[in-house]
Amino acid sequence: MDSLLRFTAVLNQADRLRKTLLAWYDESGRDLPWRQTQDPYAIWVSEIMLQQTQVRTVLPYYRRWLAALPTIQALAGAASETVLKLWEGLGYYTRARNLHRAAQKIVEAHSGIFPKTFDSAIALPGIGRSTAGAILSSAYGQPHAILDTNVRRVLSRVIALETTGNAAEKHLWEVSEALLDRESPFAFNQALMDLGATVCLPRNPQCLLCPWQPFCLGQQQPDRFPVRPPKRKRPQKQAVGFFVQSENGFLLVKRPEKGLLGGLWEFPTIEGAEDWRIVFGSDPICVGTVEHAYTHFEIAVAIYWVKIDGKVEPQKLLDLWADQKIVWEPTENWSNYALTGVAHKMWRKFKNFRP
Numbered sequence: 001m002d003s004l005l006r007f008t009a010v011l012n013q014a015d016r017l018r019k020t021l022l023a024w025y026d027e028s029g030r031d032l033p034w035r036q037t038q039d040p041y042a043i044w045v046s047e048i049m050l051q052q053t054q055v056r057t058v059l060p061y062y063r064r065w066l067a068a069l070p071t072i073q074a075l076a077g078a079a080s081e082t083v084l085k086l087w088e089g090l091g092y093y094t095r096a097r098n099l100h101r102a103a104q105k106i107v108e109a110h111s112g113i114f115p116k117t118f119d120s121a122i123a124l125p126g127i128g129r130s131t132a133g134a135i136l137s138s139a140y141g142q143p144h145a146i147l148d149t150n151v152r153r154v155l156s157r158v159i160a161l162e163t164t165g166n167a168a169e170k171h172l173w174e175v176s177e178a179l180l181d182r183e184s185p186f187a188f189n190q191a192l193m194d195l196g197a198t199v200c201l202p203r204n205p206q207c208l209l210c211p212w213q214p215f216c217l218g219q220q221q222p223d224r225f226p227v228r229p230p231k232r233k234r235p236q237k238q239a240v241g242f243f244v245q246s247e248n249g250f251l252l253v254k255r256p257e258k259g260l261l262g263g264l265w266e267f268p269t270i271e272g273a274e275d276w277r278i279v280f281g282s283d284p285i286c287v288g289t290v291e292h293a294y295t296h297f298e299i300a301v302a303i304y305w306v307k308i309d310g311k312v313e314p315q316k317l318l319d320l321w322a323d324q325k326i327v328w329e330p331t332e333n334w335s336n337y338a339l340t341g342v343a344h345k346m347w348r349k350f351k352n353f354r355p
């Protein structure tokens, strides 16, 4: 059966698909805090946090965030340090920066009220088609479809979609739009998300428990869907990171505001081939290595401990990070800074290090 026929076969049963999914959601839907509110701000925060992150991880962050920044106005007026600190550990920090910028834009251009039109919502930083659909359907009951990672997986399996890339994306949006229950868009979208998160799992989907099992064309081989293009290996990078210790504490460096992990703090790190040993004059103490995977590359950081004790010229050292903000802080103050994931890994290594 080609994809058009599959699509038609499923859509011919759209009413039954909607009914069975909503009945299942009534029984088995998850009780989540952002489903108990119609505050678009709270829903928006949850949607952004849930991108790339599981519910279990998001819950404490969500509560902490709303306690500290309960309104769009509070977020718009917050310092970027505060925003990053509240996000620390969730990863993909662009999400936090976009939330912050979008809140400022809402205050400036929409009187502090989350926009009610799709075009205005999607024009905000960090809000794509699926996120806009999820927020507007949840907060305002508007009939907009969604297509997040979970929904993409469920729909790919239901129609046994063989294509990849833009063609697949277009097709899946059409399916999501066509299946959407326009009377109950909020419940339908949330049900679809829950089906992906609790039944139609990436590995070992629970087809026998699935309300869409009678209709699903991919259930014989669910692991085949969504079909993925061949994986490219991520480039590997090497870096050297330092715990530079003086009588005032350890050196922390703030990353430039723009770019990867912008505005977060880290231990001074050098990537590439600089001959860092010249700077330190004597061999620093080797602590070990940590590895970290980002979306587009992987990095291995060799860690050294450098004590400023007369053998090292601090100025030469500081010249390396002359364009960045630095502080010297004792360990007990580090919790005041939003640190990168690599910095946390380095610190764990350093804590357990016995020279």
Ligand code: SF4
Pocket (backbone or CB within 6 Å): 154, 157, 158, 199, 200, 201, 205, 206, 207, 208, 210, 211, 212, 213, 216, 217, 218, 219, 222
């Ligand atoms: S039947 Fe299986 S593969 Fe199909 S939607 Fe349900 S859980 Fe997913």
